[in-house]
Amino acid sequence: MTETVPARGALDRARAVAWLQEYGVYAAVVALFAFNAVFTPHFLAADNFRTQLVQVAPIVIVSLGMALVIGTEGIDLSVGSVMALTASVVALYLGYGALPAIAMALLAGALVGAAGGALVAVVGVQPIVATLALLVGVRGLANVFLPQLREFTNPTLVALGSEAVAGVPIVVAVAAALVAAVAFLVRRTTFGRQLVAIGGNRAASRLSGLPVRRVLLAVYVLSGVLAAVAGVLATSRLQASDPTSLGLFMELSAITAVVVGGTPLSGGRVRVLGTVMGALLMQLLQATLIKHDLPQSWTQMAQAVIILAAVYAARERR
Amino acid sequence: MTAQTARPAPPATTAPTSRERAGRLFQRHGALIVLCALLAAGTFAFDSFTTPANLGNIATASSFLAIIAIGMTFVIVSGGIDLSVGSLFALGGVLAAYGSRHGTLAALALPVAVCGLFGLVQGVIIARTRMAPFIVTLAGLLGARGLMLSLTDEGATTYLVEDEAFAAIGQGTLAGVGHPFLVMLVILAAAAVLLQRTGFGQNVYAIGGNEDAAALMGVPVTRIKIMVYLMSGLLAGLAGALNAARLSSGVTILGIGLELDVIAAVVIGGTLLTGGAGGLGGTIAGALLLGVIQNLINQIPGLSSSFQQVVSGVFLAAVVITHRILSGVRHGTT
Numbered sequence: 001m002t003e004t005v006p007a008r009g010a011l012d013r014a015r016a017v018a019w020l021q022e023y024g025v026y027a028a029v030v031a032l033f034a035f036n037a038v039f040t041p042h043f044l045a046a047d048n049f050r051t052q053l054v055q056v057a058p059i060v061i062v063s064l065g066m067a068l069v070i071g072t073e074g075i076d077l078s079v080g081s082v083m084a085l086t087a088s089v090v091a092l093y094l095g096y097g098a099l100p101a102i103a104m105a106l107l108a109g110a111l112v113g114a115a116g117g118a119l120v121a122v123v124g125v126q127p128i129v130a131t132l133a134l135l136v137g138v139r140g141l142a143n144v145f146l147p148q149l150r151e152f153t154n155p156t157l158v159a160l161g162s163e164a165v166a167g168v169p170i171v172v173a174v175a176a177a178l179v180a181a182v183a184f185l186v187r188r189t190t191f192g193r194q195l196v197a198i199g200g201n202r203a204a205s206r207l208s209g210l211p212v213r214r215v216l217l218a219v220y221v222l223s224g225v226l227a228a229v230a231g232v233l234a235t236s237r238l239q240a241s242d243p244t245s246l247g248l249f250m251e252l253s254a255i256t257a258v259v260v261g262g263t264p265l266s267g268g269r270v271r272v273l274g275t276v277m278g279a280l281l282m283q284l285l286q287a288t289l290i291k292h293d294l295p296q297s298w299t300q301m302a303q304a305v306i307i308l309a310a311v312y313a314a315r316e317r318r
Numbered sequence: 319m320t321a322q323t324a325r326p327a328p329p330a331t332t333a334p335t336s337r338e339r340a341g342r343l344f345q346r347h348g349a350l351i352v353l354c355a356l357l358a359a360g361t362f363a364f365d366s367f368t369t370p371a372n373l374g375n376i377a378t379a380s381s382f383l384a385i386i387a388i389g390m391t392f393v394i395v396s397g398g399i400d401l402s403v404g405s406l407f408a409l410g411g412v413l414a415a416y417g418s419r420h421g422t423l424a425a426l427a428l429p430v431a432v433c434g435l436f437g438l439v440q441g442v443i444i445a446r447t448r449m450a451p452f453i454v455t456l457a458g459l460l461g462a463r464g465l466m467l468s469l470t471d472e473g474a475t476t477y478l479v480e481d482e483a484f485a486a487i488g489q490g491t492l493a494g495v496g497h498p499f500l501v502m503l504v505i506l507a508a509a510a511v512l513l514q515r516t517g518f519g520q521n522v523y524a525i526g527g528n529e530d531a532a533a534l535m536g537v538p539v540t541r542i543k544i545m546v547y548l549m550s551g552l553l554a555g556l557a558g559a560l561n562a563a564r565l566s567s568g569v570t571i572l573g574i575g576l577e578l579d580v581i582a583a584v585v586i587g588g589t590l591l592t593g594g595a596g597g598l599g600g601t602i603a604g605a606l607l608l609g610v611i612q613n614l615i616n617q618i619p620g621l622s623s624s625f626q627q628v629v630s631g632v633f634l635a636a637v638v639i640t641h642r643i644l645s646g647v648r649h650g651t652t
Contacts, residue, residue, distance in 0.1 A: 075452075077578075125638045126591050128399075128452075132578055133638070137631020143624030248574075252456065265450050295472050300464030304457040308443070311453045 021314055025261055025277045028306075032284045040291050050169060054237070056283040057175040058083075058230040060276055062250055063257040064182045065223030067275045070258050071186075072199040072219050073267025074127035078116055078134035079227040079254055082109050083247030085138050086231030088146035090157070091241035098156035106228045112138055113224020114217065121216035135251070142243035151240040161236030171233050178226065183272040192270075195219060199267030256282060256303065260310040281306070341644030345588040345595075348637065349603035356610050364617045370494055372613070378496030378564075380609030382407070384602055385502050385557040386576070387583045388509045389550035391601045394584055395513070396546045397526040397593025398451035402440060402458030403554040404576035406433045408569075409466040410558020415477035415568030416469070418484050425484040425563075429555040436462055437551015441544035455547075459577070466570065473570040479562060488563025498560045505553070510598050522546060526593025582630065583608055586637050607633075 020027075036043040062079050069076040086105035093101040112134060119130035152158075163170055186192040194215045198205045206212050227250075235241055261278030263271045285306065286299050344351075360367040386403050393400045410429035417428035440458045444451050467473050479485050490497045513519035521542045524532040533539045562568045581591075587604030589596025608630060615626045 119635065119639070123639050123642050125635075125642055129585055129591055129638050130635070132581060132585075133631045133634040135578065135631070136582065136634065137628050140624045140627025140629075140631060144622065144628060147622060147624070252459070255456065259453060265453065295468060297464040297467035297472060300460045300467070304461035304464065307453060307457040307460070308449075311449050312447060 017313070021262065024313055025274055025281060025310070029277050029281050029284065032281065032288060036284070036288055036291075040288065043291070046167075050164075050172075052283055052287055053172045054169050056279055057169075057171045058234045059250070059253050059257060059283070060175050060279045061178055061230040061233070062227050063254040063261075063275045063279050064178060064272065065226035066251075066254040067258045067261070067263050067270050067272060068182070068186070068195060068219050069127070069223050070199075070255075070263055070265060071195055071267055071270035072216060073202070073265075074120060074216070074219070075131065075255070075265075076116065076220065076223045076227075077128065077131040077251045078112060078138055079223065079230075080247035080250035081135050081138035081142065082112050082224055082227035083231030083234060083250055084142040084243040085109070085112065085145075086228045087235045087241040087246045088142045088243040090232060090235055091146050091150045091152065094152055094154055094157070098154050098160075101154075101157070102232050105232050106225055109224040109226075109228025109231070110221050111224070113221040113227075116224070117217035117220030120220060121213040139243075146241060146243050149240055149242045149244070153239075157236045158239055161233065161239065171237060174229070174233060178229070179272065179276055186270045186272055191215065191218070196268060196270060199269070201268070253279075253282065256307055260306060262310070262314060264314060278310075337644060341641065344644050345641055346597070346600065347588075348641070349587045349600050349607055353603050353607045353610065356607065356614065360610065360614050360617075364614075367614070367617060374491070374494055374496060374499075376606070376609045376613050377499045379612075380606050381496070381498040381502035382557045382561050383576075383579060383583060383608065384605035385498075385505055385560070386550075386554050386580045387587075387601045387605050388502075388505055388598060389553035390580045390584050391587075391589055391596060391598055392509070392513065392522060392546045393451075393550050394581075394589050394591060395526045395593060395596050396522045396543060397529060398444065398543070398546065399455065399581070399591070400437075400440075400458075400547060400550045401452065401455040401577045402436065402462055403550060403580055404573040404578075405459045405462035405466065406436055406551055406554035406573075407558040407561070407576055408571075408573035409433060409436075409462050409469075410555035411562035411565075411572060412466050412469055412477060412558075412568035412570060413555075414484070414559035414562040415479050418477075418479045418481040418562075422481050422483045422487075425479070425481055426487075426556075426559055429559040429562075430552055431555075433462075433555025433558070434548055434552040437554075438544065438548045440551070441547030444547060445540040445543035451547075470568075470570050476570065477568045479566045479568075485563050485566050488560050488565070498564060501556075501560060505556075506598060506602060513598060518542065518545070523594055526595070528594070579608060579630075582634050586634060588641075 042048060062083070066076055066079065085108050089105045089108045090101045093104045116131050116134050119125045120127050160170055165173060186195070194205070194210050197210060198212055198215055202212060231247060234246060238246075257279035258275050259265065259278070260281060261271050261274030261276070263269060263275060282303060285302055289299050289302065366372060386407060390400055390403060410433050413429040413432055414425045418425035436458060440454055443449060444454050470476070487497055492500060513522065521532070521537045524535070524537050525539055525542055529539060558573070561572065583604035584596070584601050585591060585604070586607060587596070587600030587602070589600060611629055611633065612623075612626050615621050615623070615629060
């Protein structure tokens with residue numbers, strides 16, 4: 001009897017670690033939420049919820065694409081620059097109306113994604129270098145197209161960023177719909193299975209006849225389009241096109257959300273809800289520190305600690 | 319991305335084809351060849367390009383990037399990556415300006431010590447826990463920027479350099495060449511000896527080539543990795559201090575996105591991100607190349623500086639595509 005006690009203790013510990021790896025990000029969000037509900041005045045007000053969700057929506061959308069790319073053992077550094085490019089494209093084509101402008105912006109995002117995907121899948125360049133070239137080049141292109149901030153008053157576009165349907169801001173509704181769509185794509189479609197298989201073992205996937213190039217290309221195009229959607233939404237909320245600063249550091253926020261959400265950088269696994277929770281955790285953290293009058297610099301240092309803790313916890317899975 | 323990713327061994331037994339030889343030549347000297355071509359084109363196109371003053375400007379302006387890129391070359395050859403250097407560059411500048419109130423020595427020692435400590439901690443975490451360098455140094459990027467912001471009242475305070483002797487280190491010239499460039503040359507010479515002529519350098523290559531094999535052969539993997547990130551942090555802090563001396567102040571917004579320029583310079587210089595191959599000569603050529611591109615675009619009237627980003631991005635893509643096509647060997651994409 002005495003001999004089983006340490007064994008059970010070890011088992012419990014292993015179980016606790018496994019549980020923490022799987023649900024740690026949910027637990028952290030709940031804990032931070034509970035802390036705020038008790039200690040932060042006006043935290044539970046509907047207005048505050050709306051503000052937080054509207055702020056986090058673009059990050060969530062970009063993170064979805066990033067999660068897919070990371071699931072294939074890649075990385076997409078170009079997402080922030082794609083957002084900037086959509087900002088300038090929207091401003092350039094707004095003369096034809098809001099819908100053509102949005103369509104052109106999404107097309108631009110798809111093109112950048114296709115360029116990155118072609119470099120990775122066809123030429124065989126490392127994802128980090130291929131998308132680094134795009135990060136630098138596309139941000140420059142956005143600034144060449146539109147050298148300075150331009151405000152707009154197009155009613156459709158302004159409504160997209162500020163109106164709400166049944167109390168839910170359109171921005172948040174779009175983000176929620178995209179989360180559902182990507183979750184369906186990963187869990188219930190052949191494409192999702194192929195994506196995860198390629199991330200797990202590319203050589204084996206190729207040998208078993210999966211269309212590796214096509215899937216990789218599609219994943220980067222998806223990431224580009226999702227970043228473009230986020231860019232359009234952020235621009236419509238700003239009511240101005242700002243290619244110089246829109247989406248700056250977005251790649252870092254998105255990678256952080258994905259990694260904190262428990263998707264391993266080594267590929268082969270995509271956690272969609274975990275990614276959403278990762279983005280929410282970072283947003284809640286920032287809101288908490290701001291509401292308690294702690295400076296921005298603390299937020300960054302706290303984020304650094306959370307990233308390290310999340311990856312350290314996930315490390316023992318292997 | 320991880321250092322452990324096995325790379326198919328190059329076919330060592332067969333004689334190299336002409337295409338492979340061209341690929342190897344391009345990888346080693348591509349940046350230098352393009353640099354010479356661009357210098358020639360610049361001479362041809364602009365009268366004001368090949369003046370000693372302009373060339374001196376390019377050299378001085380590129381030397382900060384080059385100093386950081388030297389450290390980054392060690393990191394990348396060892397199979398890692400360091401995203402924190404841009405933040406450490408900014409932190410180093412602020413600390414140098416802050417330290418200059420207490421004399422020249424403090425202005426130099428404070429940034430180098432703090433940034434070195436930052437690199438050391440990152441190296442220990444990477445080497446001991448085997449967490450991905452990308453993630454650890456991403457956290458370092460955020461942490462160092464946070465530290466820098468909290469030192470400057472959220473970026474509202476700009477410390478001025480109050481020590482004449484320290485400012486002279488950044489602003490002075492010797493025989494028409496700016497001091498920062500001379501400092502860079504000294505560091506380059508020391509680093510080249512370290513990487514090419516010592517056991518330490520051989521170990522760095524061995525770890526980048528195959529970490530597990532290196533460990534089995536008795537290479538002190540943990541120690542070498544820690545050293546490499548320590549060096550990268552030290553050099554980023556030193557570059558920040560030199561830049562603060564040149565500008566006479568610790569500018570807080572500098573260094574944002576600098577890590578990407580540094581990585582671009584190293585990759586253009588022919589060092590593979592998969593580790594185990596590359597060298598410092600190419601890195602310096604890559605850093606100077608980025609400086610020359612910027613200078614040339616500034617010379618052309620009507621082109622904004624954002625156009626330079628487009629050219630840099632296209633150039634980086636062109637380099638890696640050419641390299642992939644010429645070498646024909648699959649590098650770490652699987």
